Amino acid sequence: MYRNQEGYADPTAGNAIENVLKEQEKHKFMGKNQEILLRPKIYIISNHSGSKTENISMAIKCCQYAIAKGKIPVAPHLLYPRILNDGDPEERKLGIIFGISLMDFCNEVWFFGNTLSSSAKTQLQEAKLRGKPIRYFEWR
Known part of the structure; x- marks a missing residue:
């Protein structure tokens, strides 16, 4: 669970960060394999x-x-x-x-x-x- 600066649980921010990380991983995969995927x-x-x-x-x-x-x-x-x-x-x-x-x-x-x-x-x-x-x- 993501916690903010004060130490409180912040599921919305946690979900947003998780989504950004997933997108980065997807683009990393796409970047390496784009020629094949396309x-x-x-x-x-x-x-x-x-x-x-x-x-x-x-x-x-x-x-x-x-x-x-x-x-x-x-x-x-x-x-x-x-x-x-x-x-x-x-x-x-x-x-x-x-x-x-x-x-x-x-x-x-x-x-x-x-x-x-x-x-x-x-x-x-x-x-x-x-x-x-x-x-x-x-x-x-």
């Missing part, structure tokens, strides 16, 4: 149907490619199928909606693949509606 965020779409092992491997490679190009990858299909039951249509739909909501924070959308799954089609339609630049990468 990289463009890329929403990654790669097919997520069929062999789970192959799909996960492909999605990871897509993210690695984006990182190598100086971007920050956002790949919801690497996250939500592990949290939600992808076999339950309602939970799968919820995962797609959660993923699409992350698209709003991204600068571009990158699609990797040769065929469009139903969820990839939905995500690409949403990207177009949001006016996001879309890049297509053929994957072998």
Whole structure:
């Protein structure tokens, strides 16, 4: 608890000082990492149907490619199928909606693949509606 010059508890001043110190720490972190933090965020779409092992491997490679190009990858299909039951249509739909909501924070959308799954089609339609630049990468 912060105490004033007379030794009395002063929670308002204590909170203000705490907030200033937190802001300084945040800016210290931002300053050191600003170049990385300001990289463009890329929403990654790669097919997520069929062999789970192959799909996960492909999605990871897509993210690695984006990182190598100086971007920050956002790949919801690497996250939500592990949290939600992808076999339950309602939970799968919820995962797609959660993923699409992350698209709003991204600068571009990158699609990797040769065929469009139903969820990839939905995500690409949403990207177009949001006016996001879309890049297509053929994957072998």
